[in-house]
Amino acid sequence: MENAAPSPAWAHRTADLLEAVRARSPLVQCITNTVVQNVTANVLLALGASAAMVDVTTEAGPFARVADALLVNTGTPHAEPRAASVEAATAAVEAGTPWVLDPVAVGSLPVRTALARELLALRPTVLRGNASEVLAVLGASAGGRGVDSTVGPDDARAAAVGASDGRIVGALAVSGAVDLVVAPGTGVVRVANGTELLTRITGGGCALGAVVAAFTAVAPDDPGVAAVAATAVHTIAAELAAADAGGPGTFQPLFLDRLASLTPEDVVRTARITAEPGTTAPQGVGA
Amino acid sequence: MENAAPSPAWAHRTADLLEAVRARSPLVQCITNTVVQNVTANVLLALGASAAMVDVTTEAGPFARVADALLVNTGTPHAEPRAASVEAATAAVEAGTPWVLDPVAVGSLPVRTALARELLALRPTVLRGNASEVLAVLGASAGGRGVDSTVGPDDARAAAVGASDGRIVGALAVSGAVDLVVAPGTGVVRVANGTELLTRITGGGCALGAVVAAFTAVAPDDPGVAAVAATAVHTIAAELAAADAGGPGTFQPLFLDRLASLTPEDVVRTARITAEPGTTAPQGVGA
Amino acid sequence: MENAAPSPAWAHRTADLLEAVRARSPLVQCITNTVVQNVTANVLLALGASAAMVDVTTEAGPFARVADALLVNTGTPHAEPRAASVEAATAAVEAGTPWVLDPVAVGSLPVRTALARELLALRPTVLRGNASEVLAVLGASAGGRGVDSTVGPDDARAAAVGASDGRIVGALAVSGAVDLVVAPGTGVVRVANGTELLTRITGGGCALGAVVAAFTAVAPDDPGVAAVAATAVHTIAAELAAADAGGPGTFQPLFLDRLASLTPEDVVRTARITAEPGTTAPQGVGA
Secondary structure, three states, X not given: OOOOOOOHHHHHHHHHHHHHHHHHOOEEEXXXXXXXXXXXXXXXXXXXXXXXXXXXXXXXXXXXXXXXXXXXXXXXXXXXXXXXXXXXXXXXXXXXXXXXXXXXXXXXXXXXXXXXXXXXXXXXXXXXXXXXXXXXXXXXXXXXXXXXXXXXXXXXHHHHHHHOOOOOOOEEEEEOOOEEEEEOOOEEEEEOOOOHHHHXXXXXXXXXXHHHHHHHHHOOOOHHHHHHHHHHHHHHHHHHHHXXXXXXXXXXXXXXXXXXXXXXXXXXXXXXXXXXXXOXXXXXXXX | OOOOOOOHHHHHHHHHHHHHHHHHOOEEEEEXXXXXXXXXXXXXXXXXXXXXXXXXXXXXXXXXXXXXXXXXXXXXXXXXXXHHHHHHHHHHHHHOOOEEEXXXXXXXXXXXXXXXXXHHOOOOOEEEEEHHHHHHHOOOOOOOEOOEOOOOHHHHHHHHHHHOOOOOOOEEEEEOOOEEEEEOOOEEEEEOOOOHHHHOOOOOOHHHHHHHHHHHHHOOOOHHHHHHHHHHHHHHHHHHHHHHOOOHXXXXXXXXXXXXXXXXXXXXXXXXXXXXXXXXOOOOOOO | OOOOOOOHHHHHHHHHHHHHHHHHOOEEEEEOOOOXXXXXXXXXXXXXXXXXXXXXXXXXXXXXXXXXXXXXXXXXXXXXXXXXXXXXXXXXXXHOOOEEEEOOOEOOEHHHHHHHHXXXXXXXXEXXXXXXXXXXXXXXXXXXXXXEOOOOHHHHHHHHHHHOOOOOOOEEXXXXXXXXXXXXXXXXXXEOOOOHHHHOOOOHHHHHHHHHHHHHHHOOOOHHHHHHHHHHHHHHHHHHHHHHOOOHHHHHHHHHHHHHHOOHHHHHHHOOEEEOOOOXXXXXXXX
């Protein structure tokens, strides 16, 4: 599988969805940790989406009904954002707003682990995290070391396939050196783009959660495809930025520039998306 | 009005106030949303001011008495910053500390809307926001879409003029493609500098609120002039930075560099400030 | 003393410890103010350490037992991080996790001053701050102006020497134009590297607190040496970055790049570390 040829169909579908995000500029509500709020908003704005960090109770729920997508990230889970997360996710489910759960550092840390499991019970559209986090929130392991994963995405493959029957989550996106996306109707798809520099900045993964949310807004019935396209756009922009960067510092502004300037042609030329045999080809493929 | 010739008097007054900010380095207390705290502090420091994010109760009020200016921004309005905002604004009023209210995303969101109206009743020195926010806090509309305005500054002109009699606020600054400042003794002034990139980063407007606060510290009796000068400095630095930027990422460090290096000559050469007929010329104009 | 020749022994020890940090990648728990969380995490990641902002109660204490080091910074001291700070520091002491106290803006601000003194009673491994803050937390003065110091490191020398008997703190690091480190077994050491640009960005000092924490993880029995090495690495990277920067904006990404790329040879070539007569030479000096 690892040596499968990149799929032009997936690359074109990704390019189409990037254009759809820019055309619609989905408003993404983010309830996320205070460490990465700024970079998350900047990534969404660079991408062409709109960002609103509405994370207080009584505002979070009503806003989730009118937002185009919702991200809930469990880092720095203080009392009010915890309550706002549940309020927002509940409202999103009721209103049909697609939403992403990013269970940052879930595992041995009790507050966020309890929160993530409460949120998982609401059936997120996409569950996104590193392999340790995804395994931990699914109850299959005790988690990683702080915010870092101690296992790779393929270690989470079996658990992800098991959870992707549509009853637990709509799709799973497991990040790592090669990212893994699993969803019913999508199958198992890998995205091999990226750069090690994404692990040398804070928010490299957390901001991807927001990008996935933005893409679910333009493909709400196809969360696996949204997760693949979001992962590819995020990691392709990062990969191209890394080529020009002098280190993790200059990488960050260049990454935002690339997100803003990335063309459909860049995507098609650069994407390394592979699908396991038996995976459904994405619908609505461009020429 | 839109075709009025830029005013040299306003450009020179702006340049003078920029030098005054740098000479005095006003200490600006900021109670602002967690998304933009970092960029707000960096903008103030680049400008030559000093920043202190004192946003806990029992500290916020006493600090507002000794700070040179105060910014209150209603984004991410958690319980303690809400209480700290009211405490600080009340103390600022009592102590004569100039203060700026930035009603981020006020309108349909109930917590911040109630907070902004409570703060407005304390009569801020300057009310600064986009047109949707300004109209909403004045009770003239239901607000925009998340943090984005759905109308332009000139749509808020009538309401701003009505509120600028000195009893509601000292001055109003309404941001948009062309920024509008209205104040008694100042009249209606427009600043046409800027760049679309300010809307592609988070904090482009929120940080301007802090810059306005810094300028009120050096022109406390003339909030309209302070708002014009702050808006011009902020948008001129942004405009010059945009010319060198590869996108919204590289724009941000270049914007800070420009704020730090901006000369009075840059201001005079670049400013596009126009005043409606009948507007009072600014006092203390340089040669 | 000011004209003492830089010490090759200290420079080599710094270079050795930089390599040790990168080899071990210590996991540094940070309970720090929301203004600088992002830059603090990015500095740690650029350095080669790992960062986790675990600042909620019931998570903070257990995490401090397994983290390699802990930073507690008193800026933006909201109720939950305050409680988490005490919980984490207490657990760090019990578990032998080295920890750093950074008493931001302590002095006249009552909430953080009470918190800092409560934490000081737990005997931090390193107390790090500007001179006003260090004097204030030791009870020797009323503090500075906001977050800025009104005195220099040498004004705090006597108080620092008095507090460095090992019973109050393990070591003191006082930042300024020339940084001062005092510790039993280390003596009085000055680091003359740096750049004025570190004072023109937010987090220049706060992030240093996290760097000191990272270095204590690889020299837990020698906090004075850890503080010297951390200060030297931080200020050398800043000094080299400043040479390429166009201002405080471009300085920041270049600083992170330099932290990531800094070689032992850079350290040895650039370090300006001087020790007062009678100071013990650092142990484990490289050739």
